[in-house]
Amino acid sequence: MSMSELNIEAPAKINLFLAVLDKRTDGYHNISSVMQKIDLADSINLRIGRQGIQLCCPSSSLPANSSNLAWRAAKSFFEFTGIPDNLRITLYKKIPIAAGLGGGSSDAAAVLVGLDKLYGTGLGSETLLSLAAKLGADVPFFIVEEPTALATGTGTELSPFSGPTGYWLVLVNPGFAVPTRWVYENLILTTGNKSYSLGGSLHSVDNCISLLGSVFTGNQTSHTLFNDLEDVTITKYPEILKINDTLNNEGAIASLMSGSGPTVFGVFKEYPLAQNAFAFFQNLYRDVFLVNPL
Numbered sequence: 001m002s003m004s005e006l007n008i009e010a011p012a013k014i015n016l017f018l019a020v021l022d023k024r025t026d027g028y029h030n031i032s033s034v035m036q037k038i039d040l041a042d043s044i045n046l047r048i049g050r051q052g053i054q055l056c057c058p059s060s061s062l063p064a065n066s067s068n069l070a071w072r073a074a075k076s077f078f079e080f081t082g083i084p085d086n087l088r089i090t091l092y093k094k095i096p097i098a099a100g101l102g103g104g105s106s107d108a109a110a111v112l113v114g115l116d117k118l119y120g121t122g123l124g125s126e127t128l129l130s131l132a133a134k135l136g137a138d139v140p141f142f143i144v145e146e147p148t149a150l151a152t153g154t155g156t157e158l159s160p161f162s163g164p165t166g167y168w169l170v171l172v173n174p175g176f177a178v179p180t181r182w183v184y185e186n187l188i189l190t191t192g193n194k195s196y197s198l199g200g201s202l203h204s205v206d207n208c209i210s211l212l213g214s215v216f217t218g219n220q221t222s223h224t225l226f227n228d229l230e231d232v233t234i235t236k237y238p239e240i241l242k243i244n245d246t247l248n249n250e251g252a253i254a255s256l257m258s259g260s261g262p263t264v265f266g267v268f269k270e271y272p273l274a275q276n277a278f279a280f281f282q283n284l285y286r287d288v289f290l291v292n293p294l
Contacts, residue, residue: 001184005165006118010042010110011125011294012101014171014265017212019205020187020228026152028137029184032205033213035102035138036163037147037294040171042095042107044070046114048163049088060093070233073108077115081123087115096287098177100259111141118272129156138259147294148245150209161209163293164216168274170252172243173263173287178233183260186232215265216253225256233261240264243281250277263287 016034022262023029055064055071059215070091078085089111095103101187109132116123121130125143131282132139137155148163208226240257243264247255251273252266268274 003118005045005047008044008046008110008116008117010044010095010103010106010142011037012040012095012103012106013037013138014087014101014169015227015256017225018227018229018259019208020184021205024154029187030153031151031155032209033151033155034163034209035141035149035151035159037142038169038171038291039268039294040095040101040289040291042103043092044107044114045090045092046111046118047088047090048118049086051086053085054088055091056089057091057093060091060097062091062093062097065115069104069108069139071109073111073131073135073139074115076096076135077112080127080131081119081121083119083121094136096173096263098179099173099263099287100178100257100261101171101263102259104141105136105138106142108132108135112139113143125288132156148162159249164212165293166269167216167293168268168271169289169291169293170247170250170266170268170274170277170281171258171263171287171289171291172247172285173279174237174239175285175287176237176262178261180260182227183232186235187229216269225254225261227257229260230257233257237262246281247277250280252277 013035016036021030053071053074054198055068057064070089074087095101098245112128112131125128128143129140132143133156140156146160148161150159150161240262244255252268253284257264
């Protein structure tokens with residue numbers, strides 16, 4: 001044990017593309033999604049304590065108990081390593097809760113990685129990924145160092161992906177939470193051969209993902225990326241569609257709901273346009289962010 005305290009950042013993510021392919025026999029869904037880390041992040045302090053796992057979430061409505069993913073991540077680490085679970089976690093939230101930005105999953109991954117460093121256990125990426133997958137489908141993405149990845153299966157199978165670069169993001173969260181489970185429970189699958197449009201042409205999922213980078217460059221721009229969960233969430237929360245349309249009107253070259261929502265992001269190639277959109281939405285909502293991809 002080389003230290004008694006560690007500070008670590010837990011970045012948010014957006015889904016640049018999300019296709020729900022089919023429902024598995026275990027009740028989960030197979031997806032294909034390009035996930036991108038962004039420079040909006042929670043901050044976590046890990047400190048070796050006296051007895052048990054103590055979690056503190058200042059100025060947050062998050063539960064500070066065993067239902068919190070950060071707490072569960074710590075518990076899984078201690079159970080796996082056999083180290084006594086003497087830890088105090090202080091979680092400073094900046095990522096909105098239940099917002100489609102992966103905040104809880106990122107917190108869990110940060111705790112796993114942080115404890116591995118704090119205790120010098122050297123578990124390695126394979127073990128950390130295995131522990132992460134048991135906590136949630138998005139958690140493994142935050143274990144890997146790559147800022148962008150193609151997620152398949154339930155979201156835990158990750159492949160390197162060369163994502164688009166040179167753009168700014170305006171994130172708008174309308175201020176209400178959307179449970180991921182509710183969205184998937186209300187998702188109606190149509191066909192596994194759905195077509196998606198990028199740059200004005202229809203493509204299969206694989207082709208669409210391969211062309212994703214060109215959506216943000218040159219003449220091939222699109223005001224509509226794809227997220228199969230969007231229709232479900234918008235049906236109950238039409239405000240999301242209004243935000244999407246307004247981002248486009250403010251100069252975004254593309255806009256999309258991230259994950260199961262309700263956060264919507266706009267992609268901007270010109271920083272002044274992004275600044276103007278950011279200022280516009282700040283007058284309407286509390287949780288508005290101007291960020292970069294990592």
